[in-house]
Amino acid sequence: MAKNWDVIGHQNITKYLDNCLERNRLVNTYLFYGNKHLGKTTVANKFAEKLLNNDGKVSTDLFELKLEDDSKVITIEQVRDWQRWLSLKSFSGGYKVGIIHEMETLNRQSANALLKTIEEPSLNTIIILISSAWQELLPTIVSRAQKIHFLTVPNKELKEELSNKEVSQDKMDKIIDFSLGKPGLALKFIEDSEFFDEYLKLDEEIGKVTELRLAQRFKFIENYLTGKTLQDNNILANNILKHLEFNLRKRLLNQLDDIKLFNALTKLEDSKKLLKYNIKPQLVLENLFINI
Missing domain, CATH: 3.40.50.300 (P-loop containing nucleotide triphosphate hydrolases)
Known part of the structure; x- marks a missing residue:
């Protein structure tokens, strides 16, 4: 610190x-x-x-x-x-x-x-x-x-800085992974157990999305985008993209060659841009899930 x-x-x-x-x-x-x-x-x-x-x-x-x-x-x-x-x-x-x-x-x-x-x-x-x-x-x-x-903080440094927190080793390892070098997110995980549990649950669900059939992927999107407004669903869609990016980087590095990984992450970045232009979140996610 x-x-x-x-x-x-x-x-x-x-x-x-x-x-x-x-x-x-x-x-x-x-x-x-x-x-x-x-x-x-x-x-x-x-x-x-x-x-x-x-x-x-x-x-x-x-x-x-x-x-x-x-x-x-x-x-x-x-x-x-x-x-x-x-x-x-x-x-x-x-x-x-x-x-x-x-x-x-x-x-x-x-x-x-x-x-x-x-x-x-x-x-x-x-x-x-x-x-x-x-x-x-x-x-x-x-x-x-x-x-x-401001750049991300290396995982080793982040872990050292948070070593005084009363968190189990297993949970801390997950927090460090999920934080992606962002101290503010790591602290929120530590201070808000409910937020962390919801994050963990969604991450597990999204980790399985790429294994689902297309119709099941669309059903997942429909069930998750429950916001009352376009802005609400935009936030929810960005949350899915954040988790999906984490899973792609973590899981697919060892499963895809570099070109396929690059293409998947490129499509994900394109989806982020579309959400910024207020394109309907469901359409953005469906298009992404068709192509990954």
């Missing part, structure tokens, strides 16, 4: 940020990007804590902007409120820190409004942008930020 950061992995990132703080070589805008559950938010909050020197206490000099409940986008009204707050002087006389979570959920209007703040930042203002889909961000925003890429 990185010294004084309470973060699993990412020592290269925390060391870099510590050096920036020690040498006072800070930039106005940082972009933390990488897959979900890697620790971007944890590092951002800890970085803000160090900037504000508040030991994790609630600070009036920190404003986090995120999706509101039941909303799909961060609105321009939210961005403008955030900008007004950033324009005020620090209550403590030091830095003001603004964090924006899930940057990819800003619509075009909101992103353009944000761009002005990034181009003309207030004095002693640090902005931290967090995204798991940075390719979807406004290029002019990306180009003006210090980009920090």
